[in-house]
Each structure stands twice: as structure tokens, then as C-alpha cells.
Amino acid sequence: MPKILGTNSADRWEREIRRQLAAQLPQDWIVVCNIGWALKSDGGVVKDGQCDFVILVPGLGMAILEVKGSRAVRVGEDGTWFRREEHLRTREILREIPIDEPPPEQACRNMHSLARLACDHLPRQSFPGAYAFLVAYPNGVVEGPSTLYDPSTIIAKPDIPKLARRIREALESRMHRSSRQDFTTDVATRVAQIFTNSTFRVAWRDTPLDSREDGVVIDELTRQQFAALRGAFELPRVAIVGPAGSGKTLLAMWKLEALIEEGRRALYVCFNKALAEYLQRMNPGLADFITSVDRLFTKVADHPNGTFDDHFFMEELPSLVQDVASELPQAEKYEAIVVDEGQDFGELRLLALLELLADSGQWLLFADWGQNVYQASKQELLGAEVTFRLYHNCRNTQLVNSATNECCSLKVDSMPGAPVGAMPKVQKTTPALMAAAAWDAAHDLAPEGGAVVLSPYRLENSCMNLSRKAYGLELTEDLADLGKSGHVVFSTVKSFKGLEARNVVLVHADMPNRTDAFAIEDLYVACTRATGRFVMVTASDEAARWFSERIKS
Numbered sequence: 001m002p003k004i005l006g007t008n009s010a011d012r013w014e015r016e017i018r019r020q021l022a023a024q025l026p027q028d029w030i031v032v033c034n035i036g037w038a039l040k041s042d043g044g045v046v047k048d049g050q051c052d053f054v055i056l057v058p059g060l061g062m063a064i065l066e067v068k069g070s071r072a073v074r075v076g077e078d079g080t081w082f083r084r085e086e087h088l089r090t091r092e093i094l095r096e097i098p099i100d101e102p103p104p105e106q107a108c109r110n111m112h113s114l115a116r117l118a119c120d121h122l123p124r125q126s127f128p129g130a131y132a133f134l135v136a137y138p139n140g141v142v143e144g145p146s147t148l149y150d151p152s153t154i155i156a157k158p159d160i161p162k163l164a165r166r167i168r169e170a171l172e173s174r175m176h177r178s179s180r181q182d183f184t185t186d187v188a189t190r191v192a193q194i195f196t197n198s199t200f201r202v203a204w205r206d207t208p209l210d211s212r213e214d215g216v217v218i219d220e221l222t223r224q225q226f227a228a229l230r231g232a233f234e235l236p237r238v239a240i241v242g243p244a245g246s247g248k249t250l251l252a253m254w255k256l257e258a259l260i261e262e263g264r265r266a267l268y269v270c271f272n273k274a275l276a277e278y279l280q281r282m283n284p285g286l287a288d289f290i291t292s293v294d295r296l297f298t299k300v301a302d303h304p305n306g307t308f309d310d311h312f313f314m315e316e317l318p319s320l321v322q323d324v325a326s327e328l329p330q331a332e333k334y335e336a337i338v339v340d341e342g343q344d345f346g347e348l349r350l351l352a353l354l355e356l357l358a359d360s361g362q363w364l365l366f367a368d369w370g371q372n373v374y375q376a377s378k379q380e381l382l383g384a385e386v387t388f389r390l391y392h393n394c395r396n397t398q399l400v401n402s403a404t405n406e407c408c409s410l411k412v413d414s415m416p417g418a419p420v421g422a423m424p425k426v427q428k429t430t431p432a433l434m435a436a437a438a439w440d441a442a443h444d445l446a447p448e449g450g451a452v453v454l455s456p457y458r459l460e461n462s463c464m465n466l467s468r469k470a471y472g473l474e475l476t477e478d479l480a481d482l483g484k485s486g487h488v489v490f491s492t493v494k495s496f497k498g499l500e501a502r503n504v505v506l507v508h509a510d511m512p513n514r515t516d517a518f519a520i521e522d523l524y525v526a527c528t529r530a531t532g533r534f535v536m537v538t539a540s541d542e543a544a545r546w547f548s549e550r551i552k553s
Contacts, residue, residue, distance in 0.1 A: 002026065002055075005196050006033030008447075013069035013138050014052055015447075017160075020138075021053065024164045028185060030056040030192045039117065051110045054195060056188040060171040061129030062118070064111040067136045068103050104149045107133035114195070121194045122187075129183025132170040136160070239342075239365040239381040242390025243412045244528035245401070248366040249275070249498055252340045253283065255364060259336045260289060264362075266336040269293050269353060271344035274491070275498035278479045293349055297321045300356070318348035325355035333358040341498055342367035342381070350382040357383075370410070370524050393528070395500060397421020400534050404527040406550035407512075408520060424527075424534040424551055426509075428544040434537055435467035438507045441535040442488050443471040445503035449485040452501040454493050454526050455508050456517040463507055464490055493522045496529060504530035509538040511546055 002025040009015055014034075021031050032054040041047050053065040073083055081103070082096040111133040119127055136155040152170045159166055242248055252268060259266035266289060270276050273292040280287040294313050297303075301320040308317075325333070337357050342350070342365045350365075357363060363383045381387055393401045394415035401414045403424045429437040442451040455462040459477060468475045473488050481487040482501065489501070504526070512520040527534065538544050 002029040002031050003192075004031045004033065005192060006031075006035070009034055009052070011067070011069065014067045016138055017053065017065070017067050017136055017163075020160055020163055021055070024161070025055070025167075026164065028058050030188055032056070032192055032195045035114070035195050037113070037117070039113070049110055049113050051114065054114060055167055056191055057167065057171060057183070058185040058188050059183060060168065060175075061127070061183045062111075062115070062131045062191065063167045063171055064107050064114065064131070064133040065136060065167070066103055066107040066110070066133070067138065069137075069139050073099075073137065073140065103135040104133070104153055107135050107153070118191050118194055122190065128187050130171045130174040132174050134166065134170055136163075235386050236360075237363045237383055237385040239367065239384035239387040240390065241367050241369075241381070241387060243370060243393055243410070244368055244404075244524065245393035245395030245412075246368075246390035247394050248368065248390070249279075249340055252338045252364070252366050253279065253286070256286060256289060256338050257283075259338075259362075260286060264335045266338065267291065267296075267334050268338045268340065269296060270340040270498060272341060272495065272498045274479055274495045275341070278482065278499060281480055293345060293353070297349070297352065300324055314346050315348055318346075318352040321352040322355050325352065328356075330358050334361055336362040336364070339363075339365045343369050347382065354383050370408070370521065392416070394418060395531055396528055397532070399423045400527070400530055403534075403551045404524065407527060407547065408524045410524075422533055424536065426544055426547045426551060427535060427537045428541065429537060429539055431463065431539045434463040434507055434539055436470075437537050438464065438505050439467065439470035439473075439488075441505045441537065442503070443473065445505070445533050445535070447471070449473050449487050450483045450501075451503040451505060452482070452489045452491065452496070452529070453505045453507060454491055454496055454529065455506070456493055456510075456515075456522060457508060458492060459490050462490075493518075493526045497525050500529050500531055502530070502532040504533075505535045505537060507537045509536040509547065510540055510543050 001022050004018070004022055008018060018031075018033060025031065033052070035051045035054060037049050038046055039049070051064055052067045055063040055065060057063065073081060081099040083099055111131055115127045115131050122128065132153075134153055134155055138157055138160050140157055150173070152166070152173055155163070155166050240248060240251065249270075256266060256268045268279070268286075268290045269292070270279075270290075271293055273295065276290055276292040276295070280290050283290065294317065297313075297317045297320070301317060301324055303317065303320065334357055337353055339345070339350070339353060345353075354363070365381060365384055367381065391413060392415040393404075393412050396404065396414070397419050398414045399421045401412060401418070404410065405412055425441070427437055427441065438453055442453060445451050453464060453475070455464070459465055464475060473486060475490050476487050477490050479489065479491075479499070482489050482499075491499075493506075506526045508518070509526075510518050512518060512523045536547055538547070
């Protein structure tokens with residue numbers, strides 16, 4: 001993708017063109033967005049100007065791109081431009097409104113203004129490359145012939161997928177102005193600096209697209225790790241221990257898929273009920289082989305559902321399962337059991353699972369003692385004969401991983417090749433404004449939805465309880481909406497363990513171990529959920545200083 005400078009626009013169609021430019025243009029091109037200026041004209045009068053996009057193309061020059069959201073435009077016989085308003089359903093023309101300044105004329109004027117501005121700050125009299133203007137109508141077409149503007153200056157809806165080619169053609173058609181060699185990469189960079197350091201400065205901004213690109217890289221790294229460990233999974237009794245983000249759940253699911261394809265009677269068991277339900281939805285073909293441990297044990301023991309305390313699930317229910325399993329014939333036991341979140345099970349649950357495994361069955365246990373949020377287990381790997389350790393975080397970007405290390409006193413290395421990403425943000429607010437700050441962050445990270453808000457507390461006890469909608473987005477606790485547009489998912493930190501999202505906002509961030517609700521293990525889980533961007537919102541001055549000092553170090 002190209003280097004993109006400048007803030008995103010509030011205009012829907014300018015945002016769409018920005019997304020298209022980011023997706024289509026080559027890496028060495030530079031896009032400067034939303035340039036505004038107030039400069040003296042040749043007559044000495046200060047005049048304002050604004051340009052939607054400037055595209056700087058090494059080896060060619062500078063293209064000015066103006067974006068218009070009109071659905072239909074007509075050029076009259078006298079050269080007057082009209083914007084048509086249509087009925088939304090029938091497309092009937094309701095009226096035509098004259099346009100004060102034809103868009104190509106506006107783009108042309110901006111082109112010459114910016115070319116002069118660049119020349120004023122470059123060590124030469126003439127612009128060192130070609131320059132051209134284009135007007136994009138991503139939502140419509142232009143009707144009627146124009147004898148004043150070359151067709152290369154107008155980009156209608158059908159040509160939006162060809163932006164790179166159209167920009168290149170527009171510049172090449174004007175190459176008589178200069179040679180290709182003059183507009184080098186260094187010159188393009190210098191011109192970008194001129195436009196972003198003028199009176200109305202446009203600064204670089206991390207974009208949701210960057211986060212998506214980082215997620216693609218991270219997924220590929222995890223797949224590479226699975227390929228490297230494939231041989232280890234063939235051993236009969238294996239434990240895989242690794243930090244958050246090392247790909248344990250993905251590795252476990254891929255192993256389960258391989259077992260089922262081989263026709264083995266296999267089962268994936270995790271501790272977190274929400275994680276099991278999410279994995280079932282994401283892997284419908286494997287849903288019957290995925291379960292949480294307490295749900296499995298309730299079914300095996302044929303125990304009625306009800307409200308029970310932790311003692312029942314940790315000790316009584318596993319004992320019931322062991323009694324049932326000891327009477328099962330070998331043919332009815334599992335040929336393979338894949339255990340995820342092994343650190344949360346406790347000894348009795350693991351012993352009961354081993355009782356459900358056939359004598360020659362395969363046992364694969366995944367664990368991370370840093371995520372031992374329930375303090376259920378000592379660092380023992382029951383049932384494992386061989387232990388492999390994962391050392392690299394391949395879920396988070398380098399900067400998120402570095403911040404996690406500093407906040408949690410860890411030394412986990414990023415996977416070689418992991419994207420750098422953006423530094424996590426710490427936002428200090430007041431209790432009354434915390435929900436608004438969370439919504440601002442979620443919208444900024446993912447304007448169309450898909451972000452996740454985590455809290456140490458349940459929704460009814462959190463700042464978000466009375467703030468369920470904002471920016472056209474809706475807060476939901478349904479993990480089926482995870483990553484979907486129009487929604488922001490809310491979850492407690494503990495319930496989101498084992499899951500991940502591209503963009504995560506943590507509310508009620510406090511000093512770790514200050515309260516029972518937010519231990520250092522909870523902070524570790526929260527910090528390691530984001531595959532893209534991470535924001536911490538706190539109402540504590542002390543916590544804000546503590547987080548900021550560590551993230552900046």
C-alpha cells in the first residue's frame with residue numbers, strides 16, 4: 001500500500017476513495033489527504049484553498065484528485081454544470097441545481113496553486129515533473145459531452161477500481177512538461193513534507209486499513225508456526241506451553257481438524273465457555289467436536305443443569321466423571337483429546353479428562369501460566385510425556401507486545417516478521433466521561449464497527465451500561481457479532497480469554513492487583529487480545545502515569 005499522510009475525511013465518498021487508494025496504489029507512491037491552505041495570490045491577496053487528495057508518483061509527478069459524491073451530473077449546452085437530485089427508489093429526476101464552479105475548474109485551480117507552492121519551497125523555478133488533475137465521481141456518471149476537458153480528467157464509478165492506471169495515464173499524457181527522471185522518490189518525499197508542514201498542517205494518522213494489513217501478516221505467521229510444529233503433534237502425549245499470542249488456540253483447532261479428517265474420535269476441550277461457543281460458530285463443520293470442560297462433564301455425568309458453586313465444578317463434578325469414565329469400554333473413549341487453556345482446569349478436571357481418553361489415545365495439552373486468571377493450577381502438565389515451548393508472540397504487533405512486556409514484567413519476543421503496528425494509547429478521563437471516551441476510541445479504531453470493549457466488570461456494573469449506542473454503532477454482548485460492522489462487542493476480560501479482535505479498548509483500566517477484579521493476569525490477558533490496535537481508558541491519575549511510563553519506555 002502507498003504511504004498515506006493526513007487525516008480521514010468526514011465525507012463518506014472521500015473515505016471510500018481513500019480506502020481505494022490505499023488498496024490499489026503501489027508502495028512507493030505517496031498520498032496526502034485533505035490539504036487546506038491560505039496563501040497570497042500573485043495579486044497579493046490571501047486566498048483560501050482546499051484539496052481532497054494529492055498523489056505523488058515517483059518517475060512521473062503530482063496528481064490532484066477531487067472527489068464529488070453526486071450520483072448524476074449533467075453539463076448543459078452552454079457549458080453550465082448541473083447536479084441532479086433523484087428520487088432514491090425510482091431514480092426520477094426531481095430537480096437540477098447549477099454548480100457555481102465546475103469541479104474540473106476547481107481541481108485545475110488547485111493543481112496550479114499547489115504546483116506553485118511546491119516550487120516556492122524547492123531549489124528550482126519549475127515543477128520537477130508532470131502535474132495533472134482528476135475529478136472522481138465514485139457514486140455516479142457524467143452525462144453530456146465536454147469539449148473543454150479531456151476524458152482523462154473525469155473518473156466515474158465504473159473506473160474507480162482502476163485508480164492507479166487512471167492516475168498514471170493522466171500524468172503520462174502531460175509528460176511534455178518535464179522528464180521522468182526529475183521527479184525522484186526523494187523529490188516526492190520533499191513535496192509531501194511541504195504539503196504537510198504548511199500553515200494548515202496535515203499529519204500522518206494510523207488508519208483502520210493499516211490494522212487490517214497487520215492482521216493478515218499475523219495470521220500468516222501463525223500458519224507458518226503450525227507448519228513448523230506439525231511433526232510434534234504426532235507424538236502420543238504432548239504439552240505445548242507458550243505465551244499469549246503464540247497461536248495456541250489456532251494450533252489446537254488445526255490439529256483437531258486434522259484428527260477429524262483422519263476419522264479419529266477426537267475432542268477439543270477448553271475452559272472458557274464463550275471461547276467454545278465462538279469456535280463452534282467459526283468452525284461449523286467441527287462444532288460437534290468442540291466443547292467447554294464443564295459442559296462436557298455435565299453431559300458425561302448426566303448431571304442436571306443448575307446453579308452450583310466453584311467447588312462443585314472443580315471437585316465434585318470431575319469426581320463424578322471419573323466414576324462414569326472408569327466404567328466405559330475402551331471403544332467408547334476418545335482416541336484423541338486436545339486441551340486448550342490447560343492452566344485453568346485444575347488437577348481434578350485434567351485427571352477426569354485423562355480417564356475419558358483411550359489407553360492408546362493421543363493427548364495434546366496447551367497452557368500459558370501467565371493467563372492463570374483463576375489460579376486453578378500449579379505449573380504441572382498432567383498427562384504429558386514431552387513438552388514443547390513456544391517463545392514468540394505472533395498475535396500482537398511489535399509495539400503492543402513491547403507494551404505488554406513492560407506492563408507485565410515479561411520478556412516475550414515478537415515473532416520475526418511481525419508488523420510494527422502502532423503504540424497502544426493511554427487515555428485519562430473522568431468516571432462520568434469514560435463511556436464517551438471508550439466510544440470515541442472504538443469509533444476511531446473502526447469507524448464502521450468491529451471493535452471490542454473489555455472491562456474487569458460485567459456490563460451492568462461498568463461505565464458502558466447506560467451507553468449502549470453511539471456513532472451509529474450498537475454495543476452487544478453477543479460474540480456472534482464479533483468483528484461485524486455496526487456493532488461493538490462488550491465482554492469482561494476473563495470471558496474474552498482465548499479470543500482476539502483486531503481493535504480492543506480496555507475500560508476501567510487500573511493499577512494491576514489494586515483490586516481483586518483486575519490482577520496482573522487480567523492485565524496480561526487484556527493487553528494481548530488485540531491483533532491490531534489497543535487503547536486503555538482510565539479514570540485514575542496514578543494508573544495513567546503508570547501505564548504511560550511503561551509504554552513509552
